[in-house]
Amino acid sequence: MAVKFSTSLSNDPLDPDVRDRIRKDWDIELRQHQKEVLERIDTQKRWRLEDNERINLREQWGTEVEKHDREVEDRLxxxxxxxxxxxxxxEREVEEHKKEVEELRRREEEERLRLNMFWTDLASHTCTTYATREYTARLVNVPSYYNRRVEACMATPVKIHGIEYMPKWCEDHGPNDVIGHWEVDQHEPDCASYWIRYKDFGCISPGSGQRRIEHYLEHLPSGADWKEFCATTPASFLGMHFxxxxxxxQNNGGTYGHWVFDDESCK
Structure with missing residues (x-):
């Protein structure tokens, strides 16, 4: 009887050829696994290096931030x-300046008193504004060498109506011609104008919410500025004060004042 041999590969693990083939497959798989392991190890090393670099960078940033904060605090x-x-x-300079000014004023006052400067030729002039009159006087006993005449003028009082007033301003025309000017707003009845002839013009227009009042200015001083006195002479009416x-x-030589104010009855 004839025997037939199969040409297909055997899968018998006891077959030496099969075992060799299995060993080769194992070797291939082992080398592939080892390669993958080495690649993972390399990747892990690279990750650790990157982590270390990030940690070092964060530490460096933290150090730089702390240094910057310290520099800012030091600068502030x-x-x-x-x-x-x-x-x-x-403050020291201001205080020193005040002391110097005060010392200069004291020395000037002592010098003025020592020289016994005083006023003469006190004269009244026109009314300048409501209840206010201008006065002038000449400062005498001023030595020709004295070069602070305006300061002496401003520091020397004069008595008017029993009250001492300091000059409002001074003019220096030389040692014997220093003129002081005063504006006195007390005890000047001839300068006190007042309002009369109260007239109510009613609402300035329907729904305006405003009313107009007129007064005539009485006792305007001769030669006085009518606009100045009109604008500075007080007025009181309807519980209001202006x-x-x-x-x-002005109308026919007379001076008039008008007031416009809110009025609920005109709405």
Whole structure:
């Protein structure tokens, strides 16, 4: 009887050829696995290096931030110390200046008193504004060498109506011609104008919510500025008080003042 041999590969694990083939497959798989392991190890090493770099970078950033914060705090502290120093220096300079001014004023006062300067030729002039008159006088006993005549003028009082007043301003025309000017607003009845002839013009227009009042200005001093006196002569009416007229005009030589104010009855 004839025997037939199969040409297909055997899968018998006891077959030496099969075992060799299995070993080769194992070797291939082992080398592939080892390769993958080495690649994973390399990847892990690279990750650890990157992590270390990130950690080092964060630490470096933290150090730089702390350094920057310290520098900012130091700069702010120095700036504050500089400001405090400058403020203290400014206060010292202001105080020293005040002391110098006060000392100069004291010496000038002593010099003025020693020289016995005083006023003469006191004269009254026109009324300048409501209840106010201008006065002038000449300062005498001023030496020709004295070069602070205006300061002496401004520091020397004069008595008017029993009250001492300091000059409002001074003119220096030379040692014997220093003129002081005063504006006296007390005890000057001839300068006190007043309002009469109260007239209510009613609402300025329907629904305007405003009313117009007119007064005539009486006792206007001769030669006085009518606009000035109109604007500075006080007025009181309907429970309201005004320091002067809001609108002024003249008619037939007379001076009139007008006031416009809110009025609920005109709405």
């Amino acid at each position: 502290r120095r700036d504050e110390e500089h400001k405090s120093h400058m403020h203290e220096q400014w 320091m002067g007229s809001e609108f002024c005009f």
